[in-house]
Amino acid sequence: MQSDQTGQKWGGYLLISLSALCWGLSATLAKFLFRHEVGPLILVQTRASLSFVILALVILFFRPAALKIRAADLPALSLLGVVGIAGANFFYYYTIAISSVATGVILQYTAPVWVLLGAVALKWDRLHWRKGAGVLLAWAGCILAVGWPSEAGVAGSTLAFVTGILAALCFAFFNLYGRRLIARYSLWTILCYSLAATTFFWLLINPPWALWNAGYSPDQWFTFLWFAVLSVLLPYTFYSVGLRQIGPTRAITVSTLEPIVGIVSAYVIVGESLGFVQLLGAGLVLSAILLTHRG
Numbered sequence: 001m002q003s004d005q006t007g008q009k010w011g012g013y014l015l016i017s018l019s020a021l022c023w024g025l026s027a028t029l030a031k032f033l034f035r036h037e038v039g040p041l042i043l044v045q046t047r048a049s050l051s052f053v054i055l056a057l058v059i060l061f062f063r064p065a066a067l068k069i070r071a072a073d074l075p076a077l078s079l080l081g082v083v084g085i086a087g088a089n090f091f092y093y094y095t096i097a098i099s100s101v102a103t104g105v106i107l108q109y110t111a112p113v114w115v116l117l118g119a120v121a122l123k124w125d126r127l128h129w130r131k132g133a134g135v136l137l138a139w140a141g142c143i144l145a146v147g148w149p150s151e152a153g154v155a156g157s158t159l160a161f162v163t164g165i166l167a168a169l170c171f172a173f174f175n176l177y178g179r180r181l182i183a184r185y186s187l188w189t190i191l192c193y194s195l196a197a198t199t200f201f202w203l204l205i206n207p208p209w210a211l212w213n214a215g216y217s218p219d220q221w222f223t224f225l226w227f228a229v230l231s232v233l234l235p236y237t238f239y240s241v242g243l244r245q246i247g248p249t250r251a252i253t254v255s256t257l258e259p260i261v262g263i264v265s266a267y268v269i270v271g272e273s274l275g276f277v278q279l280l281g282a283g284l285v286l287s288a289i290l291l292t293h294r295g
Contacts, residue, residue, distance in 0.1 A: 012245030016254040019238035024261025026231035034097045044089040045202040050228035052195035081197030084174025091167035099160035101266035105259040107164025113138045114172035134288040141284030
């Protein structure tokens, strides 16, 4: 019995690590696509739309009951998709497009800190000294990570800082606002309807004919498909199963591998520069996350 529990525990660690690997690599793939005439809007739109279609078909085929929801919850699920997914995705990849993978992934990974602050504000949690220190560390790490101010100019660094923090805040919103929905529905139900809202939102911003007229080749569409699988479907599957095996605290701690994977893969694959100050900023942000979740 004990050996089975140990095996399940290590299996959970492996699955969470795989989810972090997928998310980290997808950030680097996004930067690669941006360098080959793919804009952030197109990437987030196809990512959400293709993920929604695949996930909806899988649920419809294997577990159609999961598509049943209360009509009263549809506005909440739509808001979750538009702000929590569309907002987080766009600002995250836009930050990567105008700066670097390191900047985008480090700023995005301050989201757990804002989740804790939101939980305190909503009286779901109490602010321990470790959490307060973690917030200060996170902000210091963000400033160092974007090189603010930099030799390239304060304006560019400031914009990356703002959009990166907006990505983190939108993702924090997804976690906090989705908390009341997770008690009623499975992660897949919430994700499916949220992605549906995201898909329709992006179709209003960038209609189908505009997407078609962009003239992307079949190979590019195949890349978009794999990007959706790598950045959404696989990591969420790994994370949700691993979460049940090792619990939320251990899961979010292990998931801090994501910014490390993103920064290192960007350095190796797309040749982004990686200086001591950026590494120090990343270290401060990761330290902040670990500190706040011990509090």
